[in-house]
Amino acid sequence: MNSPLPTAWLEIDLSAIQNNYRELCRISGAKVAAVVKANAYGHGLVEVAQAVLEAGGEWLAVARFEEAEQLRKNWIMAPVLVLGYTPPEQVVEAAKENIRLTLFDTQTAIRYSAQTSQRGMTVKVHIKVNTGMNRLGIAPQDAVEFTRWVSGLPGIEVEGVFTHFARADEPAADTTDRQIRIFDEVLASLRSVGIQPKLFHASNSAAVFNYPQAAYDMVRCGIALYGLHPSPETLLPATFRPALTLKTRLTSIRELDAGEGVGYNYRYYTSKKERIGTIAIGYADGFRRVMGNKVLVNGVEVPVVGSVCMDQCMISLDGIQGVQVGDEVVLIGKSGGLQRTVEDVAKEWGTVNYEVVCGMADRLTRRFIHSNDKKG
Ligand SMILES: Cc1ncc(COP(=O)(O)O)c(C=O)c1O
Structure with missing residues (x-):
């Protein structure tokens, strides 16, 4: 259900x-x-x-x-x-x-x-x-x-x-x-x-x-x-559609001064006054603990900052207007005019799309939708 x-x-x-x-x-x-x-x-x-x-x-x-x-x-x-x-x-x-x-x-x-x-x-x-x-x-x-x-x-x-x-x-x-x-x-x-x-x-x-x-x-x-490509050399025809979207929520927003450390071991420091958001997803969900992750907020791509924690991570919200706690954040899928594909994430993680989706943890809620039903 x-x-x-x-x-x-x-x-x-x-x-x-x-x-x-x-x-x-x-x-x-x-x-x-x-x-x-x-x-x-x-x-x-x-x-x-x-x-x-x-x-x-x-x-x-x-x-x-x-x-x-x-x-x-x-x-x-x-x-x-x-x-x-x-x-x-x-x-x-x-x-x-x-x-x-x-x-x-x-x-x-x-x-x-x-x-x-x-x-x-x-x-x-x-x-x-x-x-x-x-x-x-x-x-x-x-x-x-x-x-x-x-x-x-x-x-x-x-x-x-x-x-x-x-x-x-x-x-x-x-x-x-x-x-x-x-x-x-x-x-x-x-x-x-x-x-x-x-x-x-x-x-x-x-x-x-x-x-x-x-x-x-x-x-x-x-x-x-x-709906995922077998490999970079073997792409699917455009008639195929990816089935998976990964989302979470913003759980906290704070303004930090320049020079403040973020998260475990302070692997990120603000270089200026910066707005930092916390999102409810971590490596125990299959979101890898690597640097350079990105997410979509209100149709804008923003970087994950600092280390990914077990259940949470932090993102930079600099320049993003009108966001509040509870808002959706897209890790794989579409937001506004932007899209992050499983293949984008695989490339950033140095792996294949197979491993990205198979790594999605059991504890993630799976919501099943029928996109065809939405259309007239
Ligand atoms: C024996 C066997 N057949 C078929 C498949 C399906 O492969 P694919 O996901 O590339 O279609 C697999 C997947 O690893 C497999 O091990």
């Missing part, structure tokens, strides 16, 4: 996510699995999953079994694939809840099969092939034999075979073409021995744009679903 008066909050535009989901379907021409791991990249697991399903979505993907369980606890019964490792102790629950697991090694396969077949159950799995990411996956030269063997194990159904690209967001690199070639060879060999699982999938968001030939049956999209 939306809290009426939060102190620091995220506004999540579910209409934007639904729009982006439809765009990904249109552009890829394949099924789109909505990647909702890490609390839907900070946007809110359950609400985002529901919004995608409402927009016609079919598949969800998460990193961990616990995230899939959380979906089920919230009555989200759509097919969900756990992309990471799931311990065999959880396979019975997975089979019961129809949660699809990723499989890539013999020992785990034997243990999954023992657990489920004993109880007359079947778990659906997607076999992961390592075509070059070198993170998870069976070696390509073993993939056909492994898939054939797993298909014959009791209590396991091979529903999918997939891989993951390491550099799909760098169109100049030739390694994704190599990964696609290796995956294509595995698929051809599987078909030649009569193995044709329902779903082959490989692409993340960047690959949807840079490698349309790799859409196969399904693509797995996270960052583009949230």
Whole structure:
């Protein structure tokens, strides 16, 4: 439920996510699995999953079994694939809840099969092939034999075979073409021995744009679903809309004389008479403790001064007219004619947009809006 008066909050535009989901379907021409791991990249697991399903979505993907369980606890019964490792102790629950697991090694396969077949159950799995990411996956030269063997194990159904690209967001690199070639060879060999699982999938968001030939049956999209650019070299078309806004409030305003220190360790000194505001957001919210942060107040960009504290920080209000305690301050999003994007913040923090949104703390209130409803 939306809290009426939060102190620091995220506004999540579910209409934007639904729009982006439809765009990904249109552009890829394949099924789109909505990647909702890490609390839907900070946007809110359950609400985002529901919004995608409402927009016609079919598949969800998460990193961990616990995230899939959380979906089920919230009555989200759509097919969900756990992309990471799931311990065999959880396979019975997975089979019961129809949660699809990723499989890539013999020992785990034997243990999954023992657990489920004993109880007359079947778990659906997607076999992961390592075509070059070198993170998870069976070696390509073993993939056909492994898939054939797993298909014959009791209590396991091979529903999918997939891989993951390491550099799909760098169109100049030739390694994704190599990964696609290796995956294509595995698929051809599987078909030649009569193995044709329902779903082959490989692409993340960047690959949807840079490698349309790799859409196969399904693509797995996270960052583009949230309206964020896969990388500086792989920008989204203008039809995509960012979904997240980060806001807080001014909680205090004071006039300081020249030469006064501000905040812990006085990492800022006023050089003249200066108006300083305090805002209710800090590093415990995911607003990083680095110098050089900026925020928007009444359509003006102002600097954060001094160290970011755990729950608060200070900003310079010099020259800003008509502000008072309780006013909104925008850290990510639009204010007047100005906008600070997740990408702006990522650049200032020396990281990627993924890390900025995934770092948004649980304690931030998430207010869900439908921007489409506002329009006539
Ligand atoms: C296996 C896998 N597939 C798909 C994705 C989605 O990637 P993106 O957010 O770049 O679309 C991820 C995200 O890290 C992933 O780990």
